Amino acid sequence: IIFCDLICNGVPSNRLLEIDIKNNIKDIKRIVSFRDKVDGWEQCLAFTYVNKDNNIVRLRGEVSFFLRAFRVNYALRNCCYNCSYCKMERAADFTIGDFWGGDLSDEDKKNGVSLIICHNKKAQNILFNISTIEYKKIDWNECLPNNPRIYCGRRFIQWIIPRKILKIIWKCNYKVQEQVLTDSLGVISKKRFYWIGLKIWRIVILKIEQIYRKAKLLSILKSM
Incomplete structure (x- = not known):
């Protein structure tokens, strides 16, 4: 068994x-x-679906409500803000x-480039014997700084919009949901000055x- x-x-x-289906993609099949x-791995994501006329429709990331809200991370599962699996000590053979x-x-x-972490000799032997994979060895200093979910499962971002407030937002109209959940509040507009507090928060x-992630990262790198 390989884990x-x-x-x-x-x-x-x-x-x-x-919310997206109800307000924007009502023709989804x-x-x-x-x-x-298709257009790139880093910033050119798109939400793709088949409409009722059996045509493929691609909503780019900057247009799709779902993708914009996904990137902001205000509405993840509760356990995702304090994930006990995001740590250096893992029970699996591979982490990908x-x-x-x-x-x-x-x-x-x-x-795009994938990251494969081998946690034991068995995993290393498996990886090094796969001739179809082109790989390059790197050290922790290269992969940890920009991949915090390897070692840090705690997210403070959940306190920007607390759960009780989020429950109220679910009941609001689409305009409010879009502005808050996609972080597209226009604080420059005179009519929206009241959002400045949330932006500062x-x-x-x-x-x-x-700061928390940086401290945790430095502690891990020093212990290696």
Whole structure:
């Protein structure tokens, strides 16, 4: 038996998809891909579906409500904000996920590069004997800084919009849901000055999260 676990950012609430279908993609018949990477791996994601006329429709990331809300991370499952599986000590043979950061070529940035972590000799033997995989050995200093979900399962971002407030937002109209859940509040507009408080609060929370992750990363690297 070979065990493999994942580097996971978190699972978004299915309510995001329900909101999108109800307000934007009413002609949907079948979902093809939540994150279509045809145009590129890093920033050119698209929500792809088949409409009722059996045509394939691609909503780019900057247009799709679901993808915009997914990127902001306000509406993940509760357990994803304090995931006990995001740690260096793992029970699996392999850990796999997207490789972010590092010295990548433009082609690699477009096509994507995977990260494979071998936790024992058995995993190393399996990987090194697969001739169809092109791989490059890297150290922890290259893969950990831009992949915090390898070692840190705690997210402070959940406090930007607490659960009780989120329950109220689920009941609001689409305009409010879109502005808040996709973080597209226009604080520059005179009519929306009241959102400035939330924007400042977001900056503070993300800074705290960044400091916490950095401290945890330094502690891990020093212990190696």
